[in-house]
Amino acid sequence: MLGERRRMFSRRGLLRVLMGSTALAAAGPLLQACAGSAPAAPTPQVITKEVERVVTQVVERTVDRVVEKPVDRVVEKVITATAAPQVKAPIKLTISTDWNVGIRRKTMEFWAAEFKKEHPNVTVEVWHIGSGGMTQANYDPTIQTMLLTGTGPTVITEMWWRPKEVYANWDSYLKGKNFKKEDYWWSEYAHEVDGSIYSIPFGAYFSGASVNLDLFEKAGAKLPPKDWGFDELIKLARQLKTTDVWGYERTTGPYGGWADRLASEGAEFYNRQTLKSAIQVGRDGGDPVKMFADWWGLVWKEGIAPKPAETAALLQVARSAGATGGLASSLVWVSGKIAMSWFPFNQAGVVKELVGGRFRYQALWPPKSPYSGRRGYYTNFSYISVNKDVGARGHEAEAFDLGYFWIDDKMGKFQAENIPVVPPHRKWWNSPEFLKAAPGMESFSEMAAEALKTGLDSSKYLSGTGSSPLGFEWYQAVAKKIEDRALIGGEDPVATFAAAVAEGDKVLAKKI
Incomplete structure (x- = not known):
């Protein structure tokens, strides 16, 4: 049946x-x-x-x-054949830098290593070029030659040069990152050309003041308040000076030095329209000539800061601690024999490394001008740029990823903790990591806002968008008069200042 x-x-x-x-x-x-x-x-x-x-x-x-017969349950199993995951082809990317010693070198190594962890197929090689601290003198020419010959690095740090010719445009990439310029230490002259972005910020750069807490305690001196002025600086330095301690370190360079004094008076380097030197022209009560003479006088008149010939022994301490390049000739303060000085926030981690716990110190607000009533900030801006050739090399996406990694959270946290440079993203300026990285960092965020508002932007005149092609040559000519003859040589400050103006005008009048 x-x-x-x-x-x-x-x-x-x-x-x-x-x-x-x-x-x-x-x-x-x-x-x-x-x-x-x-x-x-x-x-x-x-x-x-x-x-x-x-x-x-x-x-x-x-x-x-x-x-x-009814069925309680029918289970259908479908087995789908899955293709083996594709292995990305190995890629080699390169970074150029003059960060070659100490915490700065470690920062570059961290950048390369951490990026590879997230991109296993990518090998990052860091090209350490130059001696460090003298970027435009021995780093830039080497990289520029490489870029012109098609052998340049993938990512270029700290150099702004012919951006449209040699750098890739960041606009499209940054749109996908929800990037906002106002979140960063930013200058249109340093990072943009015709409204397009050709570099992203490397760090935040300006100077404050610093004090040796041990020497203040020994002298029974009180720390200066936020709104202290230049006259108070002189009075306090006299109190702190002894036979083996100097009251103040008056640097001969622009950073924390004469350029900050110009900034407090509202002066420009030169007029970008007329191409005439403008360091002698003050604004809103500022008097750059008198302020420069006062700065010169800390050594040659007041005697509260060491003469250049007297700094040799003090500089040896910095060199013994590992300082090289420009650091070895500017950080006299790390000797422990200087009560007050300028403070390079962008090198706070380097300072901490060089001091090495030998004395206690703290960063402070810089003093105000007796003429304008303003503080002076010589602001600097540095760069992360991508080689324009990466498209032809076939790894454009990876190149931008590598560059952007510098301002991403992993690197930002490392920068905040160690301060080889101040993190370019503002969100780190009040972070716990940043505030405990060096004494006095709690003042930085407010100070940075003031510096961005009133500072003398170096990129506007020396190498940034719209600056004269002769801007850096102008700077060298002017600095030679201001530094070599007046601040180092002790010549009359007013006469040498006038000579610097005239020399700068000669440079700007050249035909290109």
Whole structure:
């Protein structure tokens, strides 16, 4: 009988049976409700068209179970063949830098290593070029030559040069990152050309003041308040000076030095329209000539700061601590024999490394001008740029990722903790990591806002967008008069200042 039933089932008959099973399944809940507490019979499986296809292939063996015996559950397992994951081809990227010693070198190594962790197929090689601290003197020419010959690095740090010719445009990439310029230490002259971005910020750069707490305590001197002035600086330095301690370190360079004094008076380096020197022109009560003479006088008149010839022994301490390049000739303060000085916030981690716990110190607000009533900030801006050739090299996306990694959170946290440079993103300036990295950092955020508002922006005149192509040559000519003749040589400050103005005008008058 069973054999007869098997022969009677055609495909059409099977479908009718299946449809009946479907109807029965639909009625199941209603019948169960009417039955009250009686045990419910197993509900026949609703077999879809896909199941029907499978059943017809094995009808000789399974039709009895499908038709005459309800099925509690039918599980269909689908096994999909998955292709093996593709392994990305290995890529080598390069970074150029003059950060070659101490915490700064470690920062570059951290950047390369951490990026590789997130991009296993990428190898990052850091090109350490120059001696450090003298970027424009021995780093820039090397990188510029490489860029012109097509052998330049993938990512270029701290150099702004012919951006449209040699750098890739960041605009498209940054749109995908929700990047906002106002969140960073930013200058349109340093990072933009015609409204487009050709570099992102490397760090925040300006100077404050610093005090040796041990020497203040020994002399019974009180720390200067936030609104102290230049006259108070002189008075306090006299109190702190002894036979073996200097009251103040008056640097001969622009950073924390004469350029900050110009900034407090509202002076510019030169007029970008007339191409005439403007360091002698004050604004809103400022008097740059008198302020420069006062700065000169800390050494040559007041005698509260060491003469250049007297700094040799003090500088040896910095060199013994590992300072190289410009640091070895500017950080006299790390000797521990200087009560007050300027403080390079952008090198706070380097200072901490050089002091090495030999004395306690703290960063402070810089003093105000007796003429303008303003503080002076010589603000600097540095760069992360991507080589324009990366598109032709076939790794444009990875190149931008590497550059952007510098301002991302992993690097930002490292920068905040160690301060090889102040993190360019403002959110780190009040972070716990940043505030405990060096004494006095709690003043930085407010000070930085003031510096951005009133500071003398170096990129506007020396190498940034719209500056004269002769800007850096102008700077060298002027600095030679101001520094070599007046601050180092001790010549009359007013006369040498006038000579610097005239020399600067000669440079700007050259035909290019």
